[in-house]
Amino acid sequence: MRYASYIVPATALVVIGAGLACKPPKTQEQIQQETQAAFNEGVQAFKDGKARDTNPYVNDKENPHKAKAWFDGWDKAKADKAEADRKAAEDKAAADRKVPEDEARRKSEAAAEAARKAESEKLAAYRRAAEAALKDINFALDKSAIRDTDKPKLQAVADFLKGFPQAKVQIEGHCDERGTTEYNLALGERRAYAAKSYLAGLGVAEGRLATITYGKERPKVQGKDEESWLVNRRCEFKLQ
Amino acid sequence: MNRWLLGLLLGLSQVIWAQAPTQEVVLSASAGSKLGIAVPSPQVAGIGEGQAKRDFHDVLLRDLEEAGPFAVLKDRQPKAADASGVKAWVEAGADWLVSVKLGRPVVEGADRVARTVGDELEVVAQVVDVKSSKAIFTKKYRGKDAALGRIAHSLSDDLVARLTGEKGVAGTRIVFVRQLSPLIKEVFQVDRDGSNVVQLSHHRSLTLSPSVAADGRLAYMTYKGGPPEIWGQRRVAGAFERLFPSKNGPQGPCMAPAWSPDGKRMVFVQGDRRGNTDIMVLDVESGRARRITDSNCINTEPSWNPAGTQIAFTSDRGGTPQIYLMEDDGSNVRRLTVEGSYNASPSWSPTGAMIAYVSRFEGKFDLFVYKLGEGKSYQITTGVASSESPDWSPDERRLVFSSGSRGGMQLYATDLSGNTLRRLTDFAGCQSPKWTRSR
Numbered sequence A: 001m002r003y004a005s006y007i008v009p010a011t012a013l014v015v016i017g018a019g020l021a022c023k024p025p026k027t028q029e030q031i032q033q034e035t036q037a038a039f040n041e042g043v044q045a046f047k048d049g050k051a052r053d054t055n056p057y058v059n060d061k062e063n064p065h066k067a068k069a070w071f072d073g074w075d076k077a078k079a080d081k082a083e084a085d086r087k088a089a090e091d092k093a094a095a096d097r098k099v100p101e102d103e104a105r106r107k108s109e110a111a112a113e114a115a116r117k118a119e120s121e122k123l124a125a126y127r128r129a130a131e132a133a134l135k136d137i138n139f140a141l142d143k144s145a146i147r148d149t150d151k152p153k154l155q156a157v158a159d160f161l162k163g164f165p166q167a168k169v170q171i172e173g174h175c176d177e178r179g180t181t182e183y184n185l186a187l188g189e190r191r192a193y194a195a196k197s198y199l200a201g202l203g204v205a206e207g208r209l210a211t212i213t214y215g216k217e218r219p220k221v222q223g224k225d226e227e228s229w230l231v232n233r234r235c236e237f238k239l240q
Numbered sequence B: 001m002n003r004w005l006l007g008l009l010l011g012l013s014q015v016i017w018a019q020a021p022t023q024e025v026v027l028s029a030s031a032g033s034k035l036g037i038a039v040p041s042p043q044v045a046g047i048g049e050g051q052a053k054r055d056f057h058d059v060l061l062r063d064l065e066e067a068g069p070f071a072v073l074k075d076r077q078p079k080a081a082d083a084s085g086v087k088a089w090v091e092a093g094a095d096w097l098v099s100v101k102l103g104r105p106v107v108e109g110a111d112r113v114a115r116t117v118g119d120e121l122e123v124v125a126q127v128v129d130v131k132s133s134k135a136i137f138t139k140k141y142r143g144k145d146a147a148l149g150r151i152a153h154s155l156s157d158d159l160v161a162r163l164t165g166e167k168g169v170a171g172t173r174i175v176f177v178r179q180l181s182p183l184i185k186e187v188f189q190v191d192r193d194g195s196n197v198v199q200l201s202h203h204r205s206l207t208l209s210p211s212v213a214a215d216g217r218l219a220y221m222t223y224k225g226g227p228p229e230i231w232g233q234r235r236v237a238g239a240f241e242r243l244f245p246s247k248n249g250p251q252g253p254c255m256a257p258a259w260s261p262d263g264k265r266m267v268f269v270q271g272d273r274r275g276n277t278d279i280m281v282l283d284v285e286s287g288r289a290r291r292i293t294d295s296n297c298i299n300t301e302p303s304w305n306p307a308g309t310q311i312a313f314t315s316d317r318g319g320t321p322q323i324y325l326m327e328d329d330g331s332n333v334r335r336l337t338v339e340g341s342y343n344a345s346p347s348w349s350p351t352g353a354m355i356a357y358v359s360r361f362e363g364k365f366d367l368f369v370y371k372l373g374e375g376k377s378y379q380i381t382t383g384v385a386s387s388e389s390p391d392w393s394p395d396e397r398r399l400v401f402s403s404g405s406r407g408g409m410q411l412y413a414t415d416l417s418g419n420t421l422r423r424l425t426d427f428a429g430c431q432s433p434k435w436t437r438s439r
Helices: A004-021 A028-047 A064-133 A148-163 A181-201 A226-232 B002-019 B049-067 B080-084 B086-092 B145-164
Strands: A169-174 A209-215 A234-239 B035-038 B043-045 B070-072 B096-103 B106-108 B114-116 B121-129 B134-143 B173-181 B184-191 B207-212 B218-222 B229-233 B240-244 B254-259 B265-271 B277-283 B288-291 B299-304 B310-315 B322-327 B343-348 B354-361 B364-371 B376-379 B387-392 B398-403 B410-415 B430-436
Touching: A028 A064, A064 A148, A148 A181, A169 A181, A181 A209, A181 A234, A181 B207, A181 B254, A181 B265, A181 B299, A181 B343, B035 B086, B049 B070, B049 B096, B049 B145, B096 B145, B121 B145, B134 B145, B173 B207, B184 B207, B207 B430, B218 B254, B229 B254, B229 B265, B240 B265, B240 B277, B254 B299, B265 B299, B277 B299, B299 B343, B310 B343, B322 B343, B343 B387, B354 B387, B364 B387, B364 B398, B398 B430, B410 B430
Parallel strands: A169 A209, B035 B070, B035 B096, B043 B096, B207 B254, B387 B430
Antiparallel strands: A169 A234, B096 B121, B106 B114, B121 B134, B173 B184, B173 B430, B207 B218, B218 B229, B229 B240, B254 B265, B265 B277, B277 B288, B299 B310, B310 B322, B343 B354, B354 B364, B364 B376, B387 B398, B398 B410
């Protein structure tokens, strides 16, 4: 019995020890969970600024997967950060380049816009002036003499041409539908020349006045009455 | 004072003259002196009777009516089956009886089965002088279905030649200007009977005043380059090219070209940039042009005489547009028309004996013919609307012109009596017709 006091605890120890020594093997699922956990720890360790050789599992010979997963996590975190840094640097560089370009473009666009606006306002003013000044003059039947009532209109044409020294005008001579095609072409030529010659008399350089005859080929209105015929016996002044 | 009075009296007498232009109408051969011709419906085999009527018989009847020397029997015709019954035809007024057989030629093969040959039609025409009962003309024509109209024209021309010894004009064509849109006019041609409208110029611009040479070459004025220029063909069936102004020649708008009868020269009109227009004669081969009028006025609408030695033209040198004649070097200018305040658009007839023109009377224009031998004018049309641009048929029997009776200008042709006035077109916007044998 005296040995019983040794045997019983010893046995107990053996039993417990055996129990401890014969732990059941880990399942696949457990290993995966441990791997993931170690991986996350590695990631966190990198983020916390710990060195790579602080891997706590490096000496755990029973769980080599933990050590490997920890290293993988740390490496991945480092690679991710390097990539993110590179990208950020690139973006920054691009942004740095872009700023002066945008600035320059904005400036030139604004200038062009202003110029365009000024130009179109000028053009619009020119067109308005032309529209106001370039009115048809009309003629008596078979005649090409300038009528007294049309002289103020020709003065307005001359004033317009003096106001816009770049402007050139083509004078179109037209006839009403009566009479022959060819004779009316000749008559239209006469009417255009009569207007040109009158404008030259008002001081407009002849080089700024072209003439063309359309005879009766391009009537302004289609009616067959005195009023329509008078409208069609005309000179038109067209900007060139 | 006396001179004032005299001037006033002269002026008054001119006004009175102007109010009374010649109203006489040319009377050509009346129906009584024409040859009565009967053309019963053809005997048809191998094609539809409707096709034969539309494409051949109707065409032939119209050709014969417009030809001039025939009075075509229309009513009270004996049946074709009675063709041998001479008396019935004489009573109906026929001098000639034209019998036509129309079909596909048939041959009997070695197997004694009749077959049609090819895809051609055969037209056999026989003319019997009714009074003597003798066949005086027999001819066979062949052609595809589409050529039936041309065959009818050939037969009509052959009958005219048989009767008069002259060449008929049934197969001739008319070149004219047609408006395609408000800013575009182009040169077209149409058969004498109004069929086969074909566009000739393609400038998509204002193109006017066509002229056709005796060999078919075309010329016209066009605005395709801005101011009007003369364009045309230097060679038969050649490309259209600019004929005037040339680079080194005088500039100014060019209008109203007309080929000389020999086709070597061209008369046209050029503006002098001082509002005047002058007649120019161009040597087409060398490109050199000579100004043959030089006055401070309008000179335009030149028309050659058939010998190519004189030119008729319109000028306002006397104050109003009138027709003048001159030699082709510009000498010997003399005024032709003396009545009226607007005489223009002269067209010299193919034999040189007459000049057709237009004259304004009571605000509208009518066609007149001036007979040079008589020194007198005859009025041809008395329409309610203006008639313009007369031009002669090659046989001098008819005039083609444009007139705007209803909804725009169309083409018409008439004999000098006005008895066979026909409209050629069924579309508006037509002007400046020129009648030609050469296209």
